[in-house]
Amino acid sequence: MHIFGQILLASAALSSLVDGSPLEKRKVFTINQIIKPAKVPRNGPAAYAAALAKHGVPIPANLAAAAVNDGTVAANPDENDVQYLSPVNIGGQTVDLDFDTGSSDLWVFSNQLSATSQRGHKIYNPSKSSTFKRLTGYSWQISYGDGSSASGDVGTDTVSVGTTKVTAQAVELAKRVSASFVNQASDGLLGLGFGSINTVRPVQQKTFFENASPTLSSPLFTADLRPQAPGAYDFGFVDKARYSGTIHYTPVNTARGFWEFTSPGYSVGNGAFKTTPIDAIADTGTTLLLTTDAIVADYYRGVRGAKLDDTQGGYTYPCNAKLPNFTFGVGSYRAVIKGSLVNFAPVDATGTTCFGGIQSAGDIGLSIFGDIMFKSQFVVFDGGNTRLGFANKP
Ligand SMILES: *[C@@H]1O[C@H](CO)[C@@H](O)[C@H](O)[C@H]1NC(C)=O
Numbered sequence: 529m530h531i532f533g534q535i536l537l538a539s540a541a542l543s544s545l546v547d548g549s550p551l552e553k554r555k556v557f558t559i560n561q562i563i564k565p566a567k568v569p570r571n572g573p574a575a576y577a578a579a580l581a582k583h584g585v586p587i588p589a590n591l592a593a594a595a596v597n598d599g600t601v602a603a604n605p606d607e608n609d610v611q612y613l614s615p616v617n618i619g620g621q622t623v624d625l626d627f628d629t630g631s632s633d634l635w636v637f638s639n640q641l642s643a644t645s646q647r648g649h650k651i652y653n654p655s656k657s658s659t660f661k662r663l664t665g666y667s668w669q670i671s672y673g674d675g676s677s678a679s680g681d682v683g684t685d686t687v688s689v690g691t692t693k694v695t696a697q698a699v700e701l702a703k704r705v706s707a708s709f710v711n712q713a714s715d716g717l718l719g720l721g722f723g724s725i726n727t728v729r730p731v732q733q734k735t736f737f738e739n740a741s742p743t744l745s746s747p748l749f750t751a752d753l754r755p756q757a758p759g760a761y762d763f764g765f766v767d768k769a770r771y772s773g774t775i776h777y778t779p780v781n782t783a784r785g786f787w788e789f790t791s792p793g794y795s796v797g798n799g800a801f802k803t804t805p806i807d808a809i810a811d812t813g814t815t816l817l818l819t820t821d822a823i824v825a826d827y828y829r830g831v832r833g834a835k836l837d838d839t840q841g842g843y844t845y846p847c848n849a850k851l852p853n854f855t856f857g858v859g860s861y862r863a864v865i866k867g868s869l870v871n872f873a874p875v876d877a878t879g880t881t882c883f884g885g886i887q888s889a890g891d892i893g894l895s896i897f898g899d900i901m902f903k904s905q906f907v908v909f910d911g912g913n914t915r916l917g918f919a920n921k922p
Pocket residue numbers: 797798853864866867
């Protein structure tokens with residue numbers, strides 16, 4: 529079962545998106561300007577190796593090897609930070625994919641889609657790749673929590689994310705995508721969940737990270753997503769410049785294929801910490817933070833003019849209201865999501881009423897900590913130790 533990968537807007541402004549609100553128009557408007565030139569800082573091991581070389585110290589073999597495959601890639605926000613897109617090279621062709629830690633399929637807009645579906649997207653054409661190999665008889669089909677879906681057939685190719693390269697990575701070619709994908713800026717998804725929820729049949733395929741892991745200096749990746757600005761994913765190393773203080777780790781339960789953890793509780797603003805276990809997943813592919821009705825109601829209780837707005841499908845408030853910080857526990861660490869970053873987007877053309885970034889998870893049965901959380905916290909996805917690390921941003 530794959531539930532939420534991409535609850536892009538939750539039930540959120542979905543209704544207003546469909547009827548062509550300003551939000552929708554702005555999204556279309558941004559299609560051709562999402563990718564700014566990716567600034568690729570030298571990765572940790574490479575920098576270390578370069579420093580050793582400069583001082584005439586022999587470079588240890590493992591470091592030399594690691595320095596080759598660790599990498600950084602930009603994560604560029606779409607309008608309103610609805611999703612973050614990263615350039616990915618597949619067999620020599622570059623597409624802009626949404627890295628999604630809440631799903632485990634790497635799929636891409638392909639030349640097998642109808643011309644109308646291809647419009648506005650970069651397209652991967654396997655016949656133009658000398659390294660593509662078809663996996664005959666294989667197919668994939670995925671449905672996400674917002675009702676969107678995609679399907680097609682499968683092959684393998686060389687996939688590079690920054691300087692991190694995997695040969696023979698399963699690449700799932702879209703033949704059909706639902707309308708919401710046609711209208712979004714991404715050319716597909718790069719799943720970073722666990723391979724147990726990959727949808728390729730008859731044989732499930734490993735994710736890009738799972739394939740890259742043995743070649744990385746550390747089998748981990750990190751997410752540094754920023755509000756209205758390019759951030760980055762790093763593979764194989766933790767960049768100290770991306771966080772302040774120390775990283776606090778918590779075990780991950782992989783049973784459902786997600787980066788799932790239990791937070792011991794939360795607080796709102798300067799209120800007391802409330803001890804209540806929150807079963808949550810860290811999901812870069814979801815825009816908002818979705819949690820229990822009780823916590824959501826508690827969060828907006830103190831916000832002037834906030835209300836559960838049925839026509840918008842969630843909590844709204846006057847855009848000039850001040851939102852409190854939302855703090856969740858990671859063991860004894862208190863991870864702060866800044867109130868100013870909880871604000872998601874106006875629901876009207878005049879910018880009077882705003883839609884909140886913290887909303888109900890409904891009957892999903894799990895909290896989904898999406899991009900609203902990642903914009904305030906630096907997160908380490910530590911595959912080697914099956915744990916998540918959280919730290920404040922500088
Ligand atoms: C919200 O959190 C930030 C970052 O931890 C902190 O600097 C600020 O004082 C907090 N604001 C309030 C109103 O507590």
